[in-house]
Amino acid sequence: MLAELAHFSLWIAAALALAQALGGEVELRRAGERKALGLLVPAAWAQALLCTLSFGILIWLFAVSDFSVELVASNSHTDKPFLYKLTGAWANHEGSMLLWVAVLAIFGGAAAWRGTALGPRFRVRLIQAMGGISLGFYTYLLVSSNPFLRLDPAPLEGNGLNPLLQDPGLAFHPPLLYVGYVGLSATFAFAIAALIERQVTPAWARAVRPWVLTAWSFLTAGILLGSFWAYYELGWGGWWFWDPVENASLMPWLAATALFHSVGVLATRGSLKNWTILLAVIAFSLSMMGTFIVRSGLLTSVHAFAVDPERGLFLLVLLGIYIGGALTLYAVRASTVAESAPFRPVSREGALVMNNLILSAILGVVFMGTMYPVALEALAGERVSVGPPYYNTALLPLLLVLLLLMAAGPFLKWRQASLKAVGTRLIPALVVGAVLAAVAAAFGMRGVLALVGVALAGWLGAASVMIVAGPKARRLSASSAGTAISHLGVAIMALGIAISSAGSEERTFPLRPGETASIAGFGVRLDGVRPIAGPNYTSLGGQVSIACGDDIFTLRPERRAFVAPMQVTTETDILALLSGNLYAVLGEGGADGRWQVRLHWQPLVALIWIGGMIGALGGAVAAAAGGKRRARERREARA
Amino acid sequence: MIRRLALILPLAAFVIFVIIAIGGLGQPQTRQIESRLVGEPVPDFVLEPMSDARPGLSSADLKSGEPVLVNLFGSWCLPCRIEAPQLDRLAEAGATIHAVAIRDEPAAVADFLSRYGDPFAHIGMDPRGRMQIEFGATGVPETYLIDGDGIIRGQWIGEVRENDVAEILAAMEALR
Numbered sequence: 001m002l003a004e005l006a007h008f009s010l011w012i013a014a015a016l017a018l019a020q021a022l023g024g025e026v027e028l029r030r031a032g033e034r035k036a037l038g039l040l041v042p043a044a045w046a047q048a049l050l051c052t053l054s055f056g057i058l059i060w061l062f063a064v065s066d067f068s069v070e071l072v073a074s075n076s077h078t079d080k081p082f083l084y085k086l087t088g089a090w091a092n093h094e095g096s097m098l099l100w101v102a103v104l105a106i107f108g109g110a111a112a113w114r115g116t117a118l119g120p121r122f123r124v125r126l127i128q129a130m131g132g133i134s135l136g137f138y139t140y141l142l143v144s145s146n147p148f149l150r151l152d153p154a155p156l157e158g159n160g161l162n163p164l165l166q167d168p169g170l171a172f173h174p175p176l177l178y179v180g181y182v183g184l185s186a187t188f189a190f191a192i193a194a195l196i197e198r199q200v201t202p203a204w205a206r207a208v209r210p211w212v213l214t215a216w217s218f219l220t221a222g223i224l225l226g227s228f229w230a231y232y233e234l235g236w237g238g239w240w241f242w243d244p245v246e247n248a249s250l251m252p253w254l255a256a257t258a259l260f261h262s263v264g265v266l267a268t269r270g271s272l273k274n275w276t277i278l279l280a281v282i283a284f285s286l287s288m289m290g291t292f293i294v295r296s297g298l299l300t301s302v303h304a305f306a307v308d309p310e311r312g313l314f315l316l317v318l319l320g321i322y323i324g325g326a327l328t329l330y331a332v333r334a335s336t337v338a339e340s341a342p343f344r345p346v347s348r349e350g351a352l353v354m355n356n357l358i359l360s361a362i363l364g365v366v367f368m369g370t371m372y373p374v375a376l377e378a379l380a381g382e383r384v385s386v387g388p389p390y391y392n393t394a395l396l397p398l399l400l401v402l403l404l405l406m407a408a409g410p411f412l413k414w415r416q417a418s419l420k421a422v423g424t425r426l427i428p429a430l431v432v433g434a435v436l437a438a439v440a441a442a443f444g445m446r447g448v449l450a451l452v453g454v455a456l457a458g459w460l461g462a463a464s465v466m467i468v469a470g471p472k473a474r475r476l477s478a479s480s481a482g483t484a485i486s487h488l489g490v491a492i493m494a495l496g497i498a499i500s501s502a503g504s505e506e507r508t509f510p511l512r513p514g515e516t517a518s519i520a521g522f523g524v525r526l527d528g529v530r531p532i533a534g535p536n537y538t539s540l541g542g543q544v545s546i547a548c549g550d551d552i553f554t555l556r557p558e559r560r561a562f563v564a565p566m567q568v569t570t571e572t573d574i575l576a577l578l579s580g581n582l583y584a585v586l587g588e589g590g591a592d593g594r595w596q597v598r599l600h601w602q603p604l605v606a607l608i609w610i611g612g613m614i615g616a617l618g619g620a621v622a623a624a625a626g627g628k629r630r631a632r633e634r635r636e637a638r639a
Numbered sequence: 640m641i642r643r644l645a646l647i648l649p650l651a652a653f654v655i656f657v658i659i660a661i662g663g664l665g666q667p668q669t670r671q672i673e674s675r676l677v678g679e680p681v682p683d684f685v686l687e688p689m690s691d692a693r694p695g696l697s698s699a700d701l702k703s704g705e706p707v708l709v710n711l712f713g714s715w716c717l718p719c720r721i722e723a724p725q726l727d728r729l730a731e732a733g734a735t736i737h738a739v740a741i742r743d744e745p746a747a748v749a750d751f752l753s754r755y756g757d758p759f760a761h762i763g764m765d766p767r768g769r770m771q772i773e774f775g776a777t778g779v780p781e782t783y784l785i786d787g788d789g790i791i792r793g794q795w796i797g798e799v800r801e802n803d804v805a806e807i808l809a810a811m812e813a814l815r
Contacts, residue, residue, distance in 0.1 A: 243717065278649060285653075292660075316660055324657070327650035334646050373778070375659050387715045387779065389742050508753045587754070596753065 003069050006057035007148040010098075013050040013105060014138035016043045020108075020131025024124055033120040040127040041112045047134065048109030051102040055089075058098060058147060062089040068154035071095060071147050076158040079536040087171035093311075094147035096174055100291070101137045103175075103182040108134055111186045117207040118199055125193035133185050136318045144314050173225040177249060180219025181287040184252060186211045187259070188284035191277050192326060195333040200277055205267035208280070212260045213482075213623035219253050220616035228609050232572055232583070239608055242391045247370040248290030251363060255283035258359040265349045268414055274334045275356070281330060285323040292319055293374075347417050351409035358402045365394045396449065403456040403494055406487055407463035410480065426463060433459030436495075445502050453498030461491030482622025489615030496607025500580070503603040508587070510594040520601035522582060523547035527554075529586070529595055537562040539571075542586040544597060546575055557586040557597075581605050676775040681789050684773060686763025689745040696737050696763030702789035706814040707735040708807070709783045710759070711776055713743050714751035719780045722798035723755035729799075730758030732808055737761045739770045741779050782807075786814045 020043050027036040058071075062085050067073040075092045076085055090099045108130035115126045141147070190208045194200045226249070231239040240246065259279040265272045292315040343349045369386045407429055411422045436458030437451045445451060467476070467484040476484075509517040511526040518524060527543040539560040546553045558571040574583040580603035587596025681698050688695035701707060710726060712719040730736055738759040740748045745764065752759070763770075770776075774783060774791075784793035784807065793810050795803060 241717065274646070282649070289656075313661075316657065320657055323653055324650070327653055331646045331650050371656070371659075387713060387717075389713075389715065506750060508750060598754070 002057050003061060003066070003148040003150065006054040007146065009050040009054040009057075010101075010138065010142060013047045013054070013101075014135065014142060016047045016050070017131045017134040017138055019043055020047070021128055021135055024128040024131065028121075028124055033124050036124050037120055037127075040124060040131075044112035044127050044130065045109045047131075048105045051105035055098055055102040058095060059086055059089045062086060065158065066154075067156070067158050068150055068152070070149040070151045073151055073155050073158045077536065078157065081535055083168070083171065090174055091171075094141075094145045096178070097137070097141050097145050098147050099175060099178055100182060101134065101141055103178050104130075104134050104137060104185055107182055107186050111189060111211075115190075115207070118203060122193055122197050122199055125196050126189050129189035129192040130185070133189065133322065136321065140311075140314055140318060144311050167229060170226075170229045173222055173229060175222075176218050176225060177222030180215050180217075180222050180256075181249075181252060181284075181291070183211065183215025183218060184256060184284040184287050187215065187256075187280045188326065191280035192329065195277060195329050198333070200266075200273040202267050202270050205263045205276065209260060209263050209267065210623045212256060212263060212280075212283075213619045216253070216256045216260060217616045217619035217623065219249070219256060220612060220619060223249050223253060224609055224612040224616070227612075231605075232574055239605070242369065242386070242388050244293065244370050244373075245290075247366050248286075248293050251366055251370070252283050252286040252290060254359055254363040254366065255279055255286055258356045258363070259283050261352050261355045261359075265352050269343065269349050271343065271349065272353070272356075274330075277334060278330060279356075281323075281326045285319075285326070288315075288319055288322065292316060293370075344416050346412065346419050348409065348412045348414045351405060351412050354405055355402070355409065358398055358405075362395060362398050362402075365391065365398070369394075399494075400452060400456060403453075403460050403490070406490065407460040410467055410483055410487070411463070425466075429459050429462035429466065432462035433457075440499070445499070447502050450498050450502035453494060457491045457495035457498060460494070461488055464488035464491060478625030479622045482618045482620075482625055484618070485621055486615045486618030489611045489613070489618055491611070492607050492614060493611030496604055496609075496611055500602045500605040500608065503580075504601060504605075506598070506600045508596055508598040511597050512593050512595075517597075517599075519599045520582070521548075522599075522601070524597070524599060526595060526597055529589065532558065534560065540586065540589070542584070542595065542597065544573075544584050544599075546582060546584075548577070555582075555584040557584045559586050576606065579603060676791050677794060679791055681785060681791060682773045684763075684770065686739065686765055686770070689740065689748050689762050689764050693759075694761050696739060696761040698789065700737060700761055701785045702787070703735075704787040705735065706784060706786050706792070706811045707737060707760075708811070709774075709785060710736055710738045711741055711770060711774065711779055711781045711783075712738060713741045713779045714747040715743070716779045718798035719751075720755050722780055722800070725799040725801060725804050726758045727756045728804050729807060732804075734808065734811055735760050737763070739763050739765050741765050741771060742768045784810055784814075 020040055023043075024036055024040050027039055061069050061072050062076055063082070065072065065076055065078050065085065067076075071092060071094050072088075075095070076088045080088065089095045108127070111130050112123070112127045115123050187208055190204070190211065194204050223246075226246070227239045230241065259276065262272045262276045262279055266276045292312065369390055372386055408422055408426060411417075411425055433455040437455035440454045441451060445454070464484045464487040467473070468481060468488075505520045507517070507519050509515075509524070511517060513526055513528045516523060516525045523546070525545045525547075527545055529540055529542045532539040532541040537560045539558045541556055541558045544555045544557065546555060553575050555573040555575055557573040560569050560571055562569070570585055570587075572583045572585050574581050580601060582599060582601050585598040585600075587598055589595045681701050683698045685697040686695045694700075696709075701709065708729065712722075726736060736758050738761070740762060743764065743766070748762065748764075765771075771779075774781070776796075778796070780798055782795040782799055783791055786792045792814060793807075795807065799807070
């Protein structure tokens with residue numbers, strides 16, 4: 001009964017979305033915007049409630065292992081730990097698409113509630129646009145990916161969940177990522193409404209800013225969690241692989257990053273109107289294209305999702321309607337948006353334009369690298385893989401310049417800044433950067449690029465700290481504080497990347513129990529390997545002793561064999577020290593009693609995720625700050 | 640006019656994406672085995688070995704009188720990991736496989752081989768990716784079939800898959 005109720009809720013929600021998109025138009029013409037809002041706002045809220053209900057029921061069905069529902073039967077198992085029964089709800093195609101529409105509906109409800117800053121007519125357009133976006137995804141879900149199909153007779157046992165996905169990191173990676181992806185739909189709807197109503201104004205930029213920042217923060221957190229999962233679960237020793245699916249999440253992130261920087265220019269100077277609108281359209285378009293690429297099997301990737309060309313075609317049609325429609329609207333309307341006077345290169349807005357140029361270039365490089373194999377396969381029938389050498393070569397100079405400029409940007413005044421004054425203020429940062437690089441060199445770090453990376457990280461970090469802790473810190477607005485926190489996060493991340501990539505060491509030792517080896521100053525001994533019984537797997541557990549100075553640590557890497565479905569995973573075990581991570585992977589055992597024990601030392605690698613999370617936090621601070629400021633503006637407007 | 644064009648540009652780019660995507664969906668999992676270099680002799684080259692333990696690769700090694708395979712790979716390349724078991728099976732079935740490590744470091748290659756299997760007879764280091772151009776390869780991995788006289792007889796673009804193994808073995812048998 002519950003599954004039918006959930007399915008029915010989705011149909012009602014779809015009808016409400018249709019009512020928002022089309023009924024809103026009729027009502028707007030017939031009765032005016034106030035009356036229309038009386039219909040639209042409750043519709044958006046009801047839609048959000050119905051979707052939440054539907055998704056809640058899906059989670060419940062997974063929790064009680066109701067195998068009469070096909071999706072539960074094919075993705076769950078009674079032996080699964082309870083947490084992974086719940087997360088199984090979105091660790092599959094249908095469930096994740098339901099999560100997508102549920103988040104979309106919740107954002108739609110929130111936009112209907114909060115989108116009041118630009119007048120009732122704009123709010124109508126906003127709700128219409130959100131409804132229109134939702135409608136397509138309901139159609140997709142209900143027609144080609146219904147999560148509530150029944151099985152008759154119901155099987156006694158389910159198929160289980162891909163064991164790679166049975167991990168806390170991955171359990172919460174998709175929801176965070178989806179909140180980020182879908183959050184950009186609100187930005188997209190703001191852009192559509194602004195184009196229709198010709199309201200590309202500084203007020204629009206201020207209204208859209210918290211939406212962009214919220215989505216960006218979630219997207220950042222989601223990407224980081226995914227990268228962290230890949231790092232400790234896949235056991236490949238890297239944290240970013242330039243895999244197409246990773247790139248699919250990175251591209252909207254880059255566009256969103258460029259977007260909230262250009263939104264700042266529009267809000268303050270009233271410039272970059274067309275560009276900002278275009279970025280708002282592109283950010284969500286890239287989110288949808290990412291989903292499409294992943295779900296259609298257009299690209300082969302380590303993320304093995306079920307490949308289904310029919311679903312791919314369906315999504316492609318949706319993309320064509322939304323992205324094509326938005327870009328057409330842009331081509332027609334953007335020319336009528338008046339631009340204001342140009343500005344000077346040495347100024348805050350000049351720096352933000354540089355930021356946008358560099359981020360766009362990075363986006364272009366990633367886009368080319370991701371799409372080139374697709375294009376080549378479609379046109380010439382050849383399959384190729386574009387690997388890290390391409391990305392590293394193309395992106396490194398851009399990233400270094402970006403780090404260099406990022407430090408100075410927040411110190412520049414709007415309209416016109418003095419290069420000399422900023423240079424003088426930044427001397428401490430310069431010193432910190434140079435000292436840090438000298439320290440790194442003294443610790444034995446070699447390689448010009450790595451040292452330059454360390455120096456730039458120090459320079460950016462110090463400059464960011466100077467803003468939060470400097471003499472003007474008391475009068476600092478929360479949004480400037482957010483900027484400084486995010487930039488500090490980037491500096492920490494850059495430091496982690498430079499140090500861990502320059503200082504990492506990796507060796508594989510064939511060891512018999514009791515034999516010893518050494519890596520990066522650590523003594524290593526394989527104590528033994530013994531079988532372990534887990535809740536839904538059996539495992540070979542290695543015990544490796546690590547001697548570090550006078551301390552002895554024990555690592556327990558495993559090779560797990562899951563029964564349902566049949567699959568072997570390697571569980572790395574990580575010795576996390578302040579100075580870095582040493583991680584151990586247990587490989588195949590040979591007939592001669594030797595085990596392949598792989599050890600990987602990565603100094604200070606944790607800084608990558610710590611920095612990233614600080615960056616996401618900065619975004620959240622700035623988003624909340626925007627909310628406070630608008631509340632104050634509203635109060636002042638009323639007074 | 641230029642301004643107008645700039646506004647239409649994003650739309651045009653997207654239309655191209657859609658056209659390509661439709662093409663990609665139309666022929667999702669098909670693989671064509673076509674090369675401009677099939678039928679041509681291998682170019683002359685000499686590649687450095689990765690270590691003293693194993694010889695490097697030169698064009699002379701490919702004119703051995705027996706058909707051999709040449710696998711272009713990189714330790715940094717994900718599909719290369721996927722194809723490793725298939726290469727192992729080819730080697731077990733008696734095929735001689737030589738490798739060219741594209742834009743790679745000896746240490747990284749050694750690690751790759753220890754982790755994903757080592758079916759290779761000779762390995763030549765190609766730090767600048769020159770052999771990709773010499774063999775007319777578009778990417779990594781690619782696998783070439785060379786007959787006993789050093790003529791390229793076949794090319795498999797992308798990772799060697801399960802169902803390619805029998806086909807490759809049959810092609811090698813036919814050349815003996």
